[in-house]
Amino acid sequence: MISGIRGTRDILPSEIGRWQHVERVAADVCARYGYCEVRTPVIEREDLFAKGTGESTDIVQKEMYAFTDKGGDRITLRPEATPSMVRAFVEHSLEQDLLFAKLYSLGPMFRYERPQKGRYRQFHQLDVEVFGLADPAIDGEVIDLAVTFVEELDIASAELVINSVGCGDCRPGYSAVLLEALGSRLPELCGDCQRRASTNPLRIFDCKVPADQPLIDGLPKSENFLCEACRDHFEEVKRHLEIYGHQYRVSHRLVRGLDYYTRTTFEIIGSSLGAQNALLGGGRYDHLVKQLGGPDRPGIGFAAGLERLVLELPDEKGSSGPADVFVVAFGQSTWSEARVLARDLRRAGFRTLIDYGERSSKSQMKRANRSNVQRMLILGEDELASNKVTIKEMETGHQETLPRDEVIGYLALHCQGVTL
Ligand code: HAM
Numbered sequence: 001m002i003s004g005i006r007g008t009r010d011i012l013p014s015e016i017g018r019w020q021h022v023e024r025v026a027a028d029v030c031a032r033y034g035y036c037e038v039r040t041p042v043i044e045r046e047d048l049f050a051k052g053t054g055e056s057t058d059i060v061q062k063e064m065y066a067f068t069d070k071g072g073d074r075i076t077l078r079p080e081a082t083p084s085m086v087r088a089f090v091e092h093s094l095e096q097d098l099l100f101a102k103l104y105s106l107g108p109m110f111r112y113e114r115p116q117k118g119r120y121r122q123f124h125q126l127d128v129e130v131f132g133l134a135d136p137a138i139d140g141e142v143i144d145l146a147v148t149f150v151e152e153l154d155i156a157s158a159e160l161v162i163n164s165v166g167c168g169d170c171r172p173g174y175s176a177v178l179l180e181a182l183g184s185r186l187p188e189l190c191g192d193c194q195r196r197a198s199t200n201p202l203r204i205f206d207c208k209v210p211a212d213q214p215l216i217d218g219l220p221k222s223e224n225f226l227c228e229a230c231r232d233h234f235e236e237v238k239r240h241l242e243i244y245g246h247q248y249r250v251s252h253r254l255v256r257g258l259d260y261y262t263r264t265t266f267e268i269i270g271s272s273l274g275a276q277n278a279l280l281g282g283g284r285y286d287h288l289v290k291q292l293g294g295p296d297r298p299g300i301g302f303a304a305g306l307e308r309l310v311l312e313l314p315d316e317k318g319s320s321g322p323a324d325v326f327v328v329a330f331g332q333s334t335w336s337e338a339r340v341l342a343r344d345l346r347r348a349g350f351r352t353l354i355d356y357g358e359r360s361s362k363s364q365m366k367r368a369n370r371s372n373v374q375r376m377l378i379l380g381e382d383e384l385a386s387n388k389v390t391i392k393e394m395e396t397g398h399q400e401t402l403p404r405d406e407v408i409g410y411l412a413l414h415c416q417g418v419t420l
Contacts, residue, residue, distance in 0.1 A: 007113070007121025009307075017318035018310050023106060025152050026126040026304075030104040033145045035128060038103050040084040042110075046074040052083030052292055054259020056199035063111040077110035080258070081127035081303060082285070083292065089131050090294030101131035101297075106306075118276030118308050128282070129301035131289060136233050139264045139284060140240025142300050146280055147246055149304065150268055155312045157271040158279060160246060163222065163254035164234040165202060167262045167286070170227035174220075175201040181219050188215060205253040208275075221252040233263050260285040264300065270312045279312065280304035323351040324415045326368035330361045330380035338379045341389065341404075345377075348408045350415060369394070374415065377407065 004010060011019055027037065046066045053059050059079045066076040078084055085103055088094070095101050105127045113119055128145065130138055143160070150158050166174060178201045182189070186197055189204070189212050196203040207216060226234065241248055256265045265283035273279075282302020289297040325345060329338035335358060342354040353371055355364045368376045378390040389407050392399045393414075402410055 005121070007115035009120060009122070015310070018313055019306070019318070021318035022153060022306055022309050022313065026104075026106060026149060026306075029145060029149045029152060030126075030128065033102070033141070033148075034100060035102040035104040036098065038085070038088055038105050039107065040078075040081070040088050040105060042078055042108060043075050044078050044084055044087070046076045048083045048087055048292070049076060049079060052086065052260065052288060053080060056203075057257055057259055059111060059258070063113055065110045065112060079111045080109055081105055081107070081125055082129060082258075082260070082288070082299075082301060085127060085129045085301070086131075086289050086292050086294065086299065089129075090289065090292065095132055095295075095297070100133070102128075103130075104128045116276065118273045118305070118311060120307060124306040125303040126280075126306060127301065127303045129299060131299050132297045133300070134286070134298045136236035136264075137240055139233075139237045139300055140244065142282070142302065143237075143241060143266055144244045144246065146266070146268055146282070146302050146304070147244075150279060150309075153309060153312075154314050154317065155270065155279070155309065156314075158312075159269045159271075160241075160248040160266065161251045161254050161269060162237070162241070162248050162264065162266045163251055164226055164230055164237075164263050165255055165261050165265055165283070166222060166226050166230050170225060170230055171202070174222055174225040177220050177225060178202070178204065182215075185215060188212075200259070202255045203257070205255045206257055216253075222255075223250065223252055230263055237264050256281060256283060260288040260291075262286045266302070268304075270308060272312060273308055276308065278305070279308050323353045323371060323373045324375070325350055325352050325411065326364075326371055326373045326376050327352060327354040328361060328364045328368060328376055328378045329354075329358075330378050330383075332358065333381060334379045334384050337384055341377065341379060341407075345408070345411070348411075350408075350411055375411075 049064060050060055064076045064079050066074060069075045085105065089101060108122050108124050110122050112121055115121060128142065130142060147160060179197060186194060190207060190209045193204050193207050193212060204216060254265050254267060261283040263284045267281040268279045269277050270279045280302050284300040286298040289295065289299055327338050327342045329335045338354060342352050345352040353373065355367055373394060375394055376392040378392060383389055383401065387404045388401050389404055390399060390401045391410060
């Protein structure tokens with residue numbers, strides 16, 4: 001037996017309803033906020049992420065599934081969607097086709113990380129991006145979309161955390177302030193922090209090593225070192241969140257693990273996932289489009305981890321059984337008509353099961369019981385002769401016989417969640 005790869009998962013029939021629910025809500029919320037779906041390939045040039053996600057990030061340094069293909073090109077499975085979305089936006093000049101360049105995508109990403117609950121090597125993201133808008137109102141709207149998405153999934157007690165990581169004008173000064181504050185104590189921090197101190201000192205705030213925390217907690221906060229333009233932008237973003245009535249916490253430690261962020265960063269944190277508790281994260285990236293060869297356009301977006309959302313979903317969501325009705329052929333002569341009845345119900349929009357192998361009515365009933373359907377439709381010889389069908393409600397045991405042409409009307413009234 002050849003098993004699946006560590007850190008990858010099969011999504012099985014027992015879970016698929018919950019996945020489909022999350023994907024449906026994602027697509028629906030994005031459409032309501034004016035986003036268009038795009039689908040980009042899972043393989044890209046390795047350079048796209050080295051330049052986009054950033055050479056100094058863990059993703060590029062340690063986690064990419066990169067290889068040389070048979071033509072000699074360096075290729076990688078995408079570790080995140082943002083650089084791919086930027087590439088597609090630039091390559092197809094999408095800003096000329098769209099009133100607002102608001103795009104979303106759903107699909108698998110790949111990172112060679114140490115697997116644990118909520119962290120996998122193949123995982124799925126809803127990725128949302130907007131290009132060409134510098135107005136802090138769009139930061140507010142993107143965060144509002146993220147909050148609405150989580151709320152519509154009925155995920156309780158999620159917390160919105162925001163920060164500003166400044167821009168090319170104020171960040172170098174702040175980085176210098178951090179290094180100065182650490183001074184001779186830098187060697188007390190872990191090896192990763194020491195590496196970060198030379199590549200991107202802000203990233204020290206990402207450190208999870210318990211022994212490092214007292215020193216890191218005492219470091220100066222970014223909010224006090226923003227330039228005027230970044231401070232104004234951050235104030236406006238907060239004002240917009242207040243307009244929408246969203247509760248949030250400002251954390252100067254929210255620096256995010258990707259290189260492209262400028263100004264706004266945000267995450268929504270779940271309550272029951274332990275260490276891997278970020279349900280989604282994102283921020284503004286005002287130079288990435290240009291950096292990847294496109295026009296000088298700002299960008300902002302976020303990505304949500306679908307595995308984590310599915311884990312946090314309330315139990316009852318997406319748990320409806322695979323079918324609405326089970327058609328039982330009661331007596332050998334009724335099979336043909338039973339199959340036509342099942343076909344007609346399927347065409348009318350009902351999720352319908354029927355048995356195979358001309359099994360006895362007793363074993364069909366047993367299967368119907370096991371299949372968790374809401375009702376059984378029984379077609380016996382009497383029903384066939386009078387052009388009727390008997391309907392049995394599984395929950396109450398209530399049974400009634402109806403003319404064949406009234407069956408669809410009855411089901412439309414009684415089946416939950418069916419739209420005709
Ligand atoms: P990220 O923080 O790397 O950001 O990932 C976003 C979300 O993807 C995380 O909050 C988490 O829910 C999920 N995620 C990340 N890694 C894993 C994993 N190994 N297993 C399961 N879930 C995971 C980005 O990817 C940026 N592209 C977000 C963005 C879009 N920023 C601007 N636009």
